[in-house]
Structures are given as structure tokens and as C-alpha cells.
Amino acid sequence: MSDDPRRVYGTDRGEDPRPQPGRTYQELTGGPLDGQLLDVTGWDENALADGAALITEAGAYGPGGRALYGPAPGDSGRWEWEGDTP
Template sequence: MYAPCSADRLDGELLDVTGWVAAELIEGALLVTDRGLYGPGGRAFYAPAEGDPAGPFLWHGDTP
């Protein structure tokens, strides 16, 4: 199963959520990306839109 990323850094990318448990689908994920504020090796935090764990996953900020 794939969930689309939306808003900012990874807009339009598909996130492979195959095998994720319900808690992971609700909490979201830190995705390693070179397109974020911190460059290569930085992470962008994406979490699903409220009430829709199947996506889209929305951008919530970057972290080193």
C-alpha cells in the first residue's frame, strides 16, 4: 500500500506503508531526504491527515 506525500518537501512522492502497523500509520514517520532544510541526511516529518491513516501524509517540518 502506498500513501501520497503532500505539502512541501516530498510533495507528490509515494510512501510505501506496506506492513506498517496501525500505530505507525497514525503517528507518521521521519523520512530521510536531501531536499529538506538540513540537506543530505536530514529528515522530513510526515504524518497522515487527521482521520485518514491511508493518506495523504502531510509535511510537519524538518529535523537534522
């Protein structure tokens, strides 16, 4: 178990929301998911380069909307918010 206070995106109620040993994470910066971690364990280089559209109720489009995150230039451990989409 980690002492890292950041929450992992997508953890369910009752699950430990902290990062787990042996997993790989991207830190999400900016936008509605700022400060959360995305578990990218097992993602290939192409998927990591593409980024992700993550479901969030806190974005511009409300429930069911998605926040777009992509690689931060020069920082392989961080993805930056690129905007919201329905």
C-alpha cells in the same frame, strides 16, 4: 506495473519508481517530498498513526536531514508535511 506517474519514495536507481500492484502507499503532500508515495505495506495501525521521518537532501537541513510526515486529518491515504529535522 502501474500507469501512475508518481514516484515511490526510496526507490533505487535501476528500480521501477512507480507504484506496484499489491502494495499500500501513503501520498506525501507538502514539503520536500511533495507528490511522492511512501510504501507502507505491512505497517501496523500504530506505525501509520505515528507517521515517519524520511531522509531527504531537499529539506531545510540538507543531506542527511529528515522531513517529518504524518496522517492528514480525514484522509487515510495521505500524509502531510510537518516540518524538517536534522
